[in-house]
Amino acid sequence: MAGLLDGKVAIITGAGGGLGEAYAKLFAKEGAAVVVNDLGGARDGSGSGTSAAAEKVVADIKAAGGRAVANGDDVSTIAGGENILKTALDAFGKVDVLVCNAGILRDKTFANTSEEDWDKVIKVHLKGTYCCALPVWKWMKDNGGGSMVLTSSTSGLYGNFGQTNYGAAKAGIYGMVRVMSIEGRKYNIRVMGLAPGAYTRMTSDLPGRKDREPDPLSLPENVAPGVLFMVSDLAAEHSGKILGVSSRGVREIKMVETEGFAPGRPYTAQEVAENAAQVFFDVPENVHRLKAPAAA
Numbered sequence: 001m002a003g004l005l006d007g008k009v010a011i012i013t014g015a016g017g018g019l020g021e022a023y024a025k026l027f028a029k030e031g032a033a034v035v036v037n038d039l040g041g042a043r044d045g046s047g048s049g050t051s052a053a054a055e056k057v058v059a060d061i062k063a064a065g066g067r068a069v070a071n072g073d074d075v076s077t078i079a080g081g082e083n084i085l086k087t088a089l090d091a092f093g094k095v096d097v098l099v100c101n102a103g104i105l106r107d108k109t110f111a112n113t114s115e116e117d118w119d120k121v122i123k124v125h126l127k128g129t130y131c132c133a134l135p136v137w138k139w140m141k142d143n144g145g146g147s148m149v150l151t152s153s154t155s156g157l158y159g160n161f162g163q164t165n166y167g168a169a170k171a172g173i174y175g176m177v178r179v180m181s182i183e184g185r186k187y188n189i190r191v192m193g194l195a196p197g198a199y200t201r202m203t204s205d206l207p208g209r210k211d212r213e214p215d216p217l218s219l220p221e222n223v224a225p226g227v228l229f230m231v232s233d234l235a236a237e238h239s240g241k242i243l244g245v246s247s248r249g250v251r252e253i254k255m256v257e258t259e260g261f262a263p264g265r266p267y268t269a270q271e272v273a274e275n276a277a278q279v280f281f282d283v284p285e286n287v288h289r290l291k292a293p294a295a296a
Helices: 018-029 052-063 078-092 115-142 164-183 224-231 269-280 284-290
Strands: 009-012 033-037 067-071 097-100 146-151 189-196 242-246 249-253
Touching: 009 018, 009 078, 018 033, 018 052, 018 067, 018 097, 018 224, 033 052, 033 078, 052 067, 067 078, 078 115, 097 115, 097 224, 115 146, 115 164, 115 189, 146 164, 146 224, 164 189, 189 224, 224 242
Parallel strands: 009 033, 009 097, 033 067, 097 146, 146 189, 189 242
Antiparallel strands: 242 249
16 A cells, blocks of 8 residues: 655654654655654753664664664754755655754743753754754755644743743744745745644653653654644645644644724724723723823
8 A cells, every 4th residue: 555655755853762753653654765863962952962863763664664864963053954955865865854853851940041041942943943944945945845844832832831942942933834834835845833742751751741651642653643644745735834733632723813903093092902901801890900091
């Protein structure tokens, strides 16, 4: 039976374990040749790391009859992103799919976040997505298009205690998805965002999960089919959407604009204040909180 990714080449960053490993193995099973990127190192991004984790995943894929190659470049540099693309082109001659999945955590409350914690998380997640997507985007633009999945998070879309740096990076990735999906239309490049929920090295000791056995439904293998759908031709008509994929199922996450003034005329400061009160408080007796003071 034909696979959903037969004949395609996929790059997956941070694929030496967890979600990325699950994506890589499923994509290979569905017929894709896979570039397994992973720098190695600790969850907080410390240590030089090696490509050993990526090489193990590649060995597993090959043992199962698939095609894969390992890459140990740093996603957070342009040179690293270019080398990841070069690995795909040298090994397989093209690239059809990019999944930006690599990430680290340095969780602290905002008051306790150091500049180093902020810079490192932003660099790996937000800049890393840029550094990997840009060279692949340029190649796809000149070679008929392709599909990208950029990993956001509910931490950036809804918020989560102790993850200001991570949430800021993931919210930025949401913005990248929205803009790149618009710009990609003329080049046949689809871009979608992913907010995954799974039990991995990244999440195993977060509040509510520490010292608990993982829920079988929250394992990475149960997120991977959603990502497979996103990059396959089954989603050929979809771009610019953010999907949440977890043990709760698959759902689209949307930004909703609350109804406000109709355009047509300038509004007074008091009218704006009263409208804001209706939008944010939605309780008539609270409108006085935002009314302009009476003239002296």
